[in-house]
Amino acid sequence: QSALTQPASVSGSPGQSITISCTGTSSDVGKYNYVSWYQQNPGKAPKLMIYDVSNRPSGVSNRFSGSKSGNTASLTISGLQAEDEADYYCSSYTSSSTLVFGGGTKLTVL
Amino acid sequence: EVQLLESGGGLEQPGGSLRLSCTASGFTFNTYAMSWVRQAPGKGLEWVSGISGSGGSTFYADSVKGRFTISRDNSKNTLYLQMQNLRAEDTAVYYCAKVEEQWLVLGNQFDYWGQGTLVTVSS
Numbered sequence: 312q313s314a315l316t317q318p319a320s321v322s323g324s325p326g327q328s329i330t331i332s333c334t335g336t337s338s339d340v341g342k343y344n345y346v347s348w349y350q351q352n353p354g355k356a357p358k359l360m361i362y363d364v365s366n367r368p369s370g371v372s373n374r375f376s377g378s379k380s381g382n383t384a385s386l387t388i389s390g391l392q393a394e395d396e397a398d399y400y401c402s403s404y405t406s407s408s409t410l411v412f413g414g415g416t417k418l419t420v421l
Numbered sequence: 422e423v424q425l426l427e428s429g430g431g432l433e434q435p436g437g438s439l440r441l442s443c444t445a446s447g448f449t450f451n452t453y454a455m456s457w458v459r460q461a462p463g464k465g466l467e468w469v470s471g472i473s474g475s476g477g478s479t480f481y482a483d484s485v486k487g488r489f490t491i492s493r494d495n496s497k498n499t500l501y502l503q504m505q506n507l508r509a510e511d512t513a514v515y516y517c518a519k520v521e522e523q524w525l526v527l528g529n530q531f532d533y534w535g536q537g538t539l540v541t542v543s544s
Contacts, residue, residue: 312483314465347530349466356516356537357458357466362530368521400466402529408480410456410529415465 315340315401315413322419328389331416333401334382339411341382345404348377348386350397351415357400361386388418396420423447423533425517430538437507437542443500443517443535451475451495454520454528457502459513460537469515470502473526480527485511507542514539 316334323329333340333348340346346364349357359368361377364384374389384403388395401413429441441457456471470491471480479491490503500517514537520528 314467345529349531351466356534357531359521359530359532362521368530368532398465402466402468404527404529408527409482410468410471410480410527412458412466412468 312405312407312409312411315403315411317399317401317413317416319414320417320419322421323388323391324421325391325393327391328387329391329418330388331386331399331401331418333384333386333403333413335384335403335411336382338407339403339405340379340384342406343404344379346377346379346384347402348375348384349400349402350395351400352397360399391420393420423519425519425533425535427515427517427535427538430515430540432541432543433507434544435508435542438503438505439507439540441502441504441515441517441538441540443502445498445500445517445519448519449523450493450498452523454525455493455500456518456520456527456531457491457500457515458518458531458534459511459515459540461510461513464513467513468529471527472500474524478526504540507540509542512540512542 518531
C-alpha cells in the first residue's frame, strides 16, 4: 500500500491555471475510476473537491476539474485565486479493497 | 446538518490501548459507509480503516491490520476504532469521515469529516 505520488509543491499566479498530478499503479489509479481529490487548509479537516476522477460535489467551484490517463490522475485549478492556497491530496481505491492517499501537494499562490 | 464528533483521543504509552468514538447526526447513519483517516503531525493523510453501513464488511490498512478494530453501533449512530498495541508511529490526529454515496461498501469520496481527535503514543 504505497502512497500515491504527488509533487511536494506547485505554485502559480492569480488567474493562471495549475495542474497537480497523482501517480499510482495499475492496481489503483489505473484500474479504477475511483479517484478523489481533497483540499486541506491548516488546522482544518479536508474538503472533498473531486470524486470519481472528474465529478464535482455541489458547491465546489467549476474552476476545479479532474482527469485521468493511465496510472496518473490530475487536478486542474483554473483562474487561480488566493483562497486556493492549501494542501491538496488525491486518493484512490485499490485492488486490495483498501484506500490510499497521495503524499500531498502544497499549492502556493504567488 | 451533518455533524461528526470524534472523542477518545489522548496520551497513551507504547503497547497500550485506546478506543475512539465518532458520534454522527444529520443523516441516516446506517446507510453510509464510514472510514477513519489519520494525519501524523506535519504529515499527509493516511487511510486507516473503513466499514460498510451495516457493519458487515470491514477493511484495514496494512499498517494497522491485526491491531485496530473498526465497528459501529447503528442504534447509537456511533462509529468506533479500537486501537491496541499502540506504537509511536500511530501518533496522529484521527478523523472519522462519511462516504458521499449511500449503500457503498467502501468508498473514498468523503463529503463530511469530523474535527479530529489527537492520539499521542509516547512513554
